[in-house]
Amino acid sequence: MHLKRLEAFGFKSFADKLVFDFERGVTAFVGPNGCGKSNVVDAVKWVLGEQSAKSLRGDEMADVIFNGTSQRRPLNFAEVTLTFDNASGKLPLGAPEVSVTRRLYRSGESEYLINKALCRLRDVRELFWDTGVGTSSYSIIEQGRVVALLEANSKDRRILFEEAA
Amino acid sequence: MHLKRLEAFGFKSFADKLVFDFERGVTAFVGPNGCGKSNVVDAVKWVLGEQSAKSLRGDEMADVIFNGTSQRRPLNFAEVTLTFDNASGKLPLGAPEVSVTRRLYRSGESEYLINKALCRLRDVRELFWDTGVGTSSYSIIEQGRVVALLEANSKDRRILFEEAA
Amino acid sequence: CRSLFQETFEAVKLHFNETFRKLFGGGKADLLLEEGEDVLEAGIEIIARPPGKEPRSVSLLSGGEKTMTMIALLFAVFRSRPAPFCILDEVDAPLDESNVDRFNLMVRDFLDQSQFLVITHNKSTMSYADVLYGITMPEPGVSKRIAIRFEDVEKHLPMDEIARA
Amino acid sequence: CRSLFQETFEAVKLHFNETFRKLFGGGKADLLLEEGEDVLEAGIEIIARPPGKEPRSVSLLSGGEKTMTMIALLFAVFRSRPAPFCILDEVDAPLDESNVDRFNLMVRDFLDQSQFLVITHNKSTMSYADVLYGITMPEPGVSKRIAIRFEDVEKHLPMDEIARA
Numbered sequence: 235m236h237l238k239r240l241e242a243f244g245f246k247s248f249a250d251k252l253v254f255d256f257e258r259g260v261t262a263f264v265g266p267n268g269c270g271k272s273n274v275v276d277a278v279k280w281v282l283g284e285q286s287a288k289s290l291r292g293d294e295m296a297d298v299i300f301n302g303t304s305q306r307r308p309l310n311f312a313e314v315t316l317t318f319d320n321a322s323g324k325l326p327l328g329a330p331e332v333s334v335t336r337r338l339y340r341s342g343e344s345e346y347l348i349n350k351a352l353c354r355l356r357d358v359r360e361l362f363w364d365t366g367v368g369t370s371s372y373s374i375i376e377q378g379r380v381v382a383l384l385e386a387n388s389k390d391r392r393i394l395f396e397e398a399a
Numbered sequence: 400m401h402l403k404r405l406e407a408f409g410f411k412s413f414a415d416k417l418v419f420d421f422e423r424g425v426t427a428f429v430g431p432n433g434c435g436k437s438n439v440v441d442a443v444k445w446v447l448g449e450q451s452a453k454s455l456r457g458d459e460m461a462d463v464i465f466n467g468t469s470q471r472r473p474l475n476f477a478e479v480t481l482t483f484d485n486a487s488g489k490l491p492l493g494a495p496e497v498s499v500t501r502r503l504y505r506s507g508e509s510e511y512l513i514n515k516a517l518c519r520l521r522d523v524r525e526l527f528w529d530t531g532v533g534t535s536s537y538s539i540i541e542q543g544r545v546v547a548l549l550e551a552n553s554k555d556r557r558i559l560f561e562e563a564a
Numbered sequence: 565c566r567s568l569f570q571e572t573f574e575a576v577k578l579h580f581n582e583t584f585r586k587l588f589g590g591g592k593a594d595l596l597l598e599e600g601e602d603v604l605e606a607g608i609e610i611i612a613r614p615p616g617k618e619p620r621s622v623s624l625l626s627g628g629e630k631t632m633t634m635i636a637l638l639f640a641v642f643r644s645r646p647a648p649f650c651i652l653d654e655v656d657a658p659l660d661e662s663n664v665d666r667f668n669l670m671v672r673d674f675l676d677q678s679q680f681l682v683i684t685h686n687k688s689t690m691s692y693a694d695v696l697y698g699i700t701m702p703e704p705g706v707s708k709r710i711a712i713r714f715e716d717v718e719k720h721l722p723m724d725e726i727a728r729a
Numbered sequence: 730c731r732s733l734f735q736e737t738f739e740a741v742k743l744h745f746n747e748t749f750r751k752l753f754g755g756g757k758a759d760l761l762l763e764e765g766e767d768v769l770e771a772g773i774e775i776i777a778r779p780p781g782k783e784p785r786s787v788s789l790l791s792g793g794e795k796t797m798t799m800i801a802l803l804f805a806v807f808r809s810r811p812a813p814f815c816i817l818d819e820v821d822a823p824l825d826e827s828n829v830d831r832f833n834l835m836v837r838d839f840l841d842q843s844q845f846l847v848i849t850h851n852k853s854t855m856s857y858a859d860v861l862y863g864i865t866m867p868e869p870g871v872s873k874r875i876a877i878r879f880e881d882v883e884k885h886l887p888m889d890e891i892a893r894a
């Protein structure tokens with residue numbers, strides 16, 4: 235059950251639609267500071283159901299919508315779609331590919347879709363139940379997280395184990 | 400008033416005496432992880448009077464004394480000497496060079512010397528009064544400090560200004 | 565719940581010594597649950613001893629050694645609870661050349677069970693990747709994806725030149 | 730005391746916009762004292778706008794942008810309160826190639842009034858240094874100083890080979 239594709243539009247600095255296709259193996263993202271590499275990580279966390287704006291480096295969830303530059307106006311919604319290869323059948327959907335989409339409008343309205351059909355956040359969570367996918371803190375290591383784990387006191391470190399357990 | 404020389408023996412990983420001579424300009428320290436580069440920074444902070452073991456990455460001050468390896472026994476004291484060029488006369492001592500030495504014995508006894516004459520910690524502090532030298536937090540930026548300053552809340556950041564003021 | 569945590573903890577403990585020894589080329593590492601507390605509340609203490617050294621506490625280790633220790637712990641958790649994919653954002657930043665190699669070799673060891681997305685500024689890490697995506701911002705504030713070949717990176721072409729290629 | 734802080738704050742504020750614009754090649758930055766609080770208690774808020782971008786808060790900036798912003802602030806403090814020497818331990822770790830250059834050029838700007846000691850793993854930073862010291866550990870746990878020439882570093886000789894040279 236590996237990642238096939240990530241599509242993002244209106245999410246943070248992705249004012250123009252961006253598509254990444256993934257192979258098995260190691261994919262490296264490179265580029266200058268501030269260009270959007272960590273925003274890709276945020277997009278994956280977000281589409282999988284991240285509820286904490288702070289963990290996406292924002293103050294409120296609307297901060298993930300492209301808020302304009304000196305040359306471009308802000309956009310009105312953010313949308314990310316993550317597509318998985320399901321040849322192994324691990325995801326309980328009987329489809330060879332499974333895509334999850336999340337949309338957030340500036341009005342605050344929010345939508346989730348599985349294979350383009352509207353659903354609830356809870357359905358996304360149940361879909362990935364027991365697969366090791368989710369906003370699980372041990373398989374997504376954000377920039378600065380290693381330092382944070384080192385400085386965490388011994389009680390905070392438990393979270394890493396609790397998520398894995 | 401620039402640094403001329405740093406000598407360290409028995410301090411952290413400096414089990415063999417180490418001497419560094421400095422020129423004006425930029426001196427870069429390089430080398431593999433864990434070899435002693437940041438220990439040089441700790442040595443400078445320590446000889447200038449650092450009182451917090453935690454700010455030297457230890458639990459107690461005795462942690463700065465070389466505590467042995469699988470091949471070498473621990474040492475009984477740590478000693479660091481920092482020598483300044485005083486041609487500008489900024490340091491109120493009428494000497495062309497000024498050296499500050501700090502020694503710590505495992506017994507807990509501690510000594511400070513200025514130009515090899517025993518003195519008190521307070522004399523070292525007064526020597527550098529108003530020169531911008533000291534354990535001032537804005538001219539010694541330890542590994543990880545930039546990250547800490549970024550994550551500090553707005554009240555903690557004041558410390559940077561208060562030290563400079 | 566208590567036994568599930570205990571089980572996970574024991575598994576991670578076992579793998580941690582293995583991953584640590586692999587990343588450090590020797591030495592040993594351990595995990596301890598704080599004594600006198602309920603298994604569901606106790607903090608987790610990390611013991612790490614790089615080859616030939618006798619550090620009294622993890623805090624005295626260098627920046628790179630602490631990072632390698634935490635990477636070993638994360639891979640140990642991953643070994644006990646595999647996930648389909650793992651995202652690592654700039655974990656190699658504090659590592660020297662040989663540690664970057666050992667980190668990347670460990671990533672390759674895990675490829676049989678997981679897909680990896682890594683974000684990096686490090687040329688050696690880029691050379692280990694199967695696919696390289698560049699993310700740049702020819703228009704300020706708007707991310708753009710570009711194809712990158714490792715040869716362009718090796719020649720030290722600045723990202724904006726690669727973008728025009 | 731209150732006026733001394735206010736004076737320092739105003740001076741740093743002025744220099745901050747200058748150092749920021751120099752490090753970012755444009756944009757603007759500012760410092761604000763929290764309202765409604767005594768000058769001696771108020772926290773300090775950082776406003777940072779890289780060229781062409783409109784970030785709503787510093788938290789949304791990238792790892793490298795945050796680091797450059799904090800480096801600008803540190804240099805602004807240094808400009809208001811010069812010190813004879815400045816020690817920077819691996820501040821360049823999260824920076825891309827062009828930001829590493831701009832950081833090193835700023836260090837050179839300050840050389841007329843201060844001496845710099847930098848610790849780095851970055852070859853570009855090494856090329857800017859006037860003197861290079863290598864610190865290695867041929868015997869585990871015991872630091873050793875070695876002379877390094879930039880040509881050895883450039884050829885990517887591993888540190889232990891350079892040590893034998």
Ligand SMILES: Nc1ncnc2c1ncn2[C@@H]1O[C@H](COP(=O)(O)OP(=O)(O)OP(=O)(O)O)[C@@H](O)[C@H]1O
Nearest residue numbers: 246267268269270271272273299300301791792793
């Ligand atoms: N809602 C938003 N609208 C527009 N731009 C945004 C938004 N949120 C974040 N950004 C921009 O995205 C940029 C940060 O991108 P990101 O963190 O992905 O950089 P990066 O490539 O990881 O860089 P680094 O190498 O420094 O870590 C910032 O400049 C920020 O202003």
Ligand SMILES: Nc1ncnc2c1ncn2[C@@H]1O[C@H](COP(=O)(O)OP(=O)(O)OP(=O)(O)O)[C@@H](O)[C@H]1O
Nearest residue numbers: 411432433434435436437438464465466626627628
């Ligand atoms: N009291 C001590 N006795 C012996 N060794 C010590 C003592 N205190 C610290 N060390 C050792 O010093 C080493 C750390 O050195 P230091 O932090 O200077 O490394 P570094 O060169 O800065 O590495 P990095 O590039 O990873 O930051 C550790 O391996 C630690 O075990």
Ligand SMILES: [Mg+2]
Nearest residue numbers: 272377791792
């Ligand atoms: Mg980033």
Ligand SMILES: [Mg+2]
Nearest residue numbers: 437542626627
């Ligand atoms: Mg260090």
